[in-house]
Amino acid sequence: MPQSNIIILTDPASKLPVHRSRVAIYPIQGEYSRDKLMLQRIRSYIAFLETRLEEHSQQQGHLNHYIFTDSDVAVIDDLGQIFKNYPNFDLAFTFRNNKEQPLNSGFIAVRGTPDGVRRGKVFLQEVLKVYRSKYIKASRMLGDQLALAWVVKSHPSFDAKRFTRPQAFLEEIGSASVLFLPCAIYNWTPPEGAGQFHGMTLDVKVVHFKGSRKRLMLESWNFLNSSSSSSDVSDMLCLILKSGRTKYDF
Incomplete structure (x- = not known):
């Protein structure tokens, strides 16, 4: 995606040397300790969207959509x-077919219109509220995903069975x-462990x-x-195919 900009949301104390065009550091004050990192990630997303709303109210500029990803993600x-x-x-x-954790928070897309950004911010604020009230003990890991799943599945009309079918839905x-x-396309993870890996589509x-x-x-x-x-993606796919570990982790 050569026309996209990369914005690194990070602790203001972090010193990240960036020497690439279209890459910027965006410091956000917060709690970045290991035990609060997942909680802070949602706060950072909300803070970032709030600044986008302010920009929309001040000027009518070029429409930019936003995709939040973990730092261990590669867009191919x-x-x-x-x-x-x-x-x-x-x-x-x-989403994936996982009863307890059907949603993975490592990839979140937000439409860059004023309404899209506003609704995205409100939705994440609700997730943060549930996170604090129900899953604060899981603030080190997975609490955000549990809160996200709770907000979605608690909606009266939502059918959780849709998570069992790898098809996009609105x-x-x-x-x-x-x-x-579906995670199988937009958030794919190389499985680990002997006999688990059958290739990457x-x-x-x-x-x-x-x-x-x-x-x-x-x-x-x-x-x-x-x-x-290096422009041949198949070479990269073959490299991933060579991976193997004896332990499977989330």
């Missing part, structure tokens, strides 16, 4: 098609139109290097930079 295809193919959603999440949750995208658009898979990020990046055919 153009995600702009999401906003073109699904023109009626305000924000989007990725649902009205509160005041927001929410798009649910070519329609995958986002790879999420969760847990110990993070070791693959540097390996993949170095391989891409050193390869004489």
Whole structure:
């Protein structure tokens, strides 16, 4: 996505050397301790969207959509098609067939219109409220995903069985139109452990290097930079296929 800008939301105390065009550091005050990191992530997303709303109220500029991702995510295809193919959603999440944790918070898309940003902010504020009231003991890990699932599944008209079918769908949750995208395409994670991995489909658009898979990020990046055919995505797919661990983690 060569026309996109990368904005790193981070602790103001962090010193991140950035020497690339279209990349900016956006410091946000907050609690960045290990035990509060997932809680702070939602706060940071809300704070960022609030600044976007202020910009919209002050001037009518170019429309920018936003995609929040974890730092262990690699985008390997153009995600702009999401906003073109699904023109009626305000924000989007990725889902999987997991009863307790059907939604993964490592990928969140927000339509860049004033209404989209406003509704996205309100939705995340509700998730934060549930996070604090019900899942604060899980603030170190997974609490945001549990809170997100609670907000979605507690909506009277929502059918959780839709999470069992890997097909995108749209649902009205509160005041927001929410798009649910399958993790198998938009938040794919290389499985780990002997006998678990059966390949990566070519329609995958986002790879999420969760847990110990993070070791693959540097390996993949170095391989891409050193390869004489660095533009050939199939080379990267083959590299991921070589991965294997004895332990599976979330």
